[in-house]
Amino acid sequence: MKFTKTVLVAVALSLPAGLALAGAHEEMTIVSWGGAYSKSQLKAYHEPYTAMTGVKIINDESSGTAVAKLRAMKEAGNLTWDLVDVEAGPAMQLCDEGLAMEIDHDSMLASAPDGTSASDDFGSFIVSPCFIPQIVYSYTVGFRNDMVGSTPPTSICAIFDTKAYPGKRSLKKGALSNMEWALLCDGVAKADIYPTLETEAGQDQALAKLDTIKDDVIWWSAGADTPQLLADGEVVMGSTFNGRLFALIEEDKQPVSMLWDAQIYDLDGWIIPTGLSPERQARVLDYVKFATDTQRLADQSKWISYGPTRASSAPLVDKHAELGIAMAPHMPTDPANSKNTFLMNYAFWADYKDDIESKFQAWLAK
Template sequence: MKTRHLFGATALALLPAAAMMAQDTATCENCANTMTVVSWGGAYQNSQVKAYIEPYKALHPELTVVMDESSAESVAKMRAMAEAGNVTWDVVDTLASDAIRMCDEGLVMEFDDIDAVLAPAPDGTPASEDFGDLLINDCFVPQIVYSTTFGYRTDVADWGGKVPSTVCDVFDLETFPGKRALQKRPIDNMEWALYCDGVAKEEIYDVLGTDEGVERAFNKLNGIKDQVVWWTAGAETPQLLADGEVVIGSTFNGRLFSAIVEQNQPIAMLWDMQDFDLDGWTIPADLPEDRLNRVLDFLYFATDTQRLADQAQYISYGPARSSSAPLVGFSEVLGVDMAPHMPTDPANATNTHLYDYGWWADHRDDLDAKFQAWLTQ
């Protein structure tokens, strides 16, 4: 494995940037020649194909890549496949919270030493330092940082020229009347509600851990409840905003980016208290050796500094390596400077919120039951 990695590193050193020439190929010993990659479909999966899979296939012409678009149901499908004893997936793109669940369930493999699996940064910094805190457990290789944040319409007559500047304006029906779109789950909404009810940011989870805190968050949300359209798919909010069904709504920042930049909708971003979250790769547990070798070889390539930065050419999600950040710049593909659209851009990240994975892993089931009961009241 070591020699292969050395070879991989040399190949990369010889071939700067993403410009891979077809005649240059790399070898992968005892590797399966097909690989099933599971992701989210749409623009996101497309960015992965362009940034990772096509360059990798150029190096390995013998490889056939099968794309699956099941990431939204990855946890349930992985469990079903593991129970049936027939795992057909090789590498699965999931949310960090889903990776934690799968890791706890023993569905995905644990990396004993992440530095042996992932490439170091170009300056030699080991991967474990380059990814830093984003390595949230032993099963998950982070890829991008995205955020759940708000977009609002810029042409609302009722607002009298004012525009929302803080997340608490979402709760202010007096100044900013109109319907809101919020995700139909307690995560994010409860935190924003408590924050706007005057709870200090660092105390949010302590307060939310008590029955009174939950009550308090629901009370805050009660103030706008009859003006909320609850969404479940990330594409709903941009659509609702574009149709004028809602005047302000939360969704993933990349969805708003494409509505604003690619479709020129009268929408603007509200980055205040954007909630950072991670998306990345997991490998199913107990893969046969040749398939595992192939996935590890691919992962080593696809998560290096340049590749992560390349993905930001196609979609406005921040690369998970700190060494990739300086490489994100003007996108030839989209014709815009990507840096100001990144959730991690300093101008956007003045007031942010970090999703607490450990806390939600413990409280998700309980709070979700309460949240659903509250919704139906």
């Protein structure tokens, strides 16, 4: 029998996730990032799936080099990975290069408990036909409670207000996030941010705004830098990933709070490599249907402060499995935290990143 994509989907999805294709391919190599993030996947997805099916899951922590390694595997004709966790930008790149399989989200993934289709449940987080959204994280800002006086900041523009909030700030040593925030705080409407950044004048406007605080900035390259600077009291506020700030606040008990205004969402999710055998592809599709259902995405939030990408998962977010604290207030996607957000404009940065980043680094070196 010739296995086509349609046949595979019909076979793999004719039974509930986790029950299909028993004995088909009893081992999978799943690629991710390691650390607390891989632990959250292990607890929420891998261990329950293995317990249900007997499938052994091998963890590989090579997501940071996924694009290059998948290219090399294709060239060598030796595909050793079954499923890969990547950020949305690289997922789009892998899709364009034919290294990631296109997904029919509604037929291959579970519907929400109320019958809402997967595509409607994930909504705008499906940024590529090959991308299966998993978590939302964000670039956001933390500040020292004991260094901001009696009026804690509520706006991202506090970064640029050195009169009200004197002291050093830490910002990423790169254009992304800084250019958006600079224009927003220079009076550009959010809807006009990216059209403005397409122009030389708009780029110059953003850099001119950043010039106003350049002498007050410590530039970071690693996500751990800002939490350390905040812990040491070397900066009054600084940008980093929301998960880093969560650890600083809740695990390390530092006097720090989160500023969620104008947080910039980024996404992580799965891609299925092209070129898997029919048996391997069917097993991966079965796993993915299970691992991205409403309950499983909510379960991941028990282990890490990244928001589930399904709308139906949000009400199920519960307490941290080890800390025992309610996790909803720590989610980028929680309604109280998401009143003013950006979803990273992947198409824009794919087209303009090289030019704008070169211009930003030249400005930084002046």
